[in-house]
Amino acid sequence: MASGSDLQFRSAVDEDWPEIFTADSRAFGITAPIDEAQRANERARIANADVVLALDPALPGEPLVGKAAYYRLAMSVPGGRVEFPGLTWVSVSPTHRRRGILRELITRLRAKWADEGHPIAALWASEATIYERFGFGPAIFAEDIRIDERQSLRAAAPARAQVRFVGAEEFAEAAPGLYERWAQVHPGVMARDALWWQAALDDRPSARAFTTGARHYLLHDDGYATYHLDSADMGDDELPTARIEEVVAVTDEAHTELWRVLAALDLVASTTATLPVGDPLRFKLADLRGAKTTAHYDTLWVAILDVPAALTARTYAADLDTTLVVEDPFGDAGGRYRLRIVDGSAEVTRDPAPGTGGGGEIACGIAALGSLYFGSVDARTLAAAGRLHADSPVLLAAFADVWRTAAHPATGADF
Secondary structure (H helix, E strand, O other): OOOHHHOEEEEOOHHHHHHHHHHHHHHHOOOOOOOHHHHHHHHHHOOHHHEEEEEOOOOOOOOEEEEEEEEEEEEEEOOEEEEEEEEEEEEEOHHHOOOOHHHHHHHHHHHHHHHHOOOEEEEEOOOOOOHHHHOEEEOOEEEEEEEOOOOOEOOOOOOOOOOEEEOHHHHHHHHHHHHHHHHHHOOOOEOOOHHHHHHHHOOOHHHOOOOOOOEEEEEEOOEEEEEEEEOOOOOOOOOOEEEEEEEEEOOHHHHHHHHHHHOOOOOOOEEEEEEEOOOOHHHHEOOHHHOEEEEEEEOEEEEEOOHHHHHHOOOOOOOEEEEEEEEOOOOOOOEEEEEEEEOOEEEEEEOOOOOOOOOOEEEEEHHHHHHHOOOOOOHHHHHHOOOEEEOOHHHHHHHHHHOOOOOOOOOOOOO
């Protein structure tokens, strides 16, 4: 078996994809068959040049022993949108761990991203202990909820229903525009092109990861929701579980009226959903405890690749003038920066002249800066955890204040 230095690393070619799909299913415990339509969609979304493979030439057939890839994506940030590489399909064979394969895969991708000038990268981490050493910090969070009994909302129902059930065709026409409007409200929402919508709208039985029933569609002028009725584990005398797949609400009214329906579905054992942290559902229910939290976890992780480009790509909630000292053990984004924010816009200067920046110093690692980027993590929390240092409590409070967002971050889609 080859040592780490004897392994071969290269971009993918078309002939590699059957083995890539097999390795991905094995690494992530995918038991449902991946049919040809799903394979074609994935292949269309990832270019061969954006995949790095590790192969062991010492074994018969030079088997694939590691892989990493990225989607070319865009997502909303406060005040705008950024294009970014979405790291995905990352795994190392259990037969070849502790050989530096993961580090080499990500190093090669990071070099490519630097050449292309990306300000940030992002991923959904399968494990929370892997990616911080590569500069990624958890930036957006979600929670799973369960509703065991029908719930009513505090707000009185409107005289006329604002939500209606629609078929798949009508939903497919309305949903992309509503989703785009929602992305303009909530930072962190990933844009969906035609290929991503093709995957999102696919409701063939083979495309359903965890549910058995067909999808149901709810439509509001300013939002939509989808759900399945899952009877996979249901006995003869039991009721199905309603699994809320997606709730997109541009306005508070749309959110209220969609949940008025979803929280009170008939003849279900329970209703489950995933909410972005900050979602107001609980405070809209007549019973605050009507939605029970069953899990709380990180979703999107962010790596700042270019500090000036990343920080000037978004807007801010308050003015600030300080020196930002960033440590980046993995990449080359570390250094001293003057961060000057006026009227929501940032100006970032690397290696400022001595004496510039009148607000003292903030010091943190690059992963901590990624955690701050969407406003979900408070700088004071990072300081209390020893992950960030400010010259004074006043400066720390001011630094925490600038990251606030008008609406809570959300992600919209995972990758």
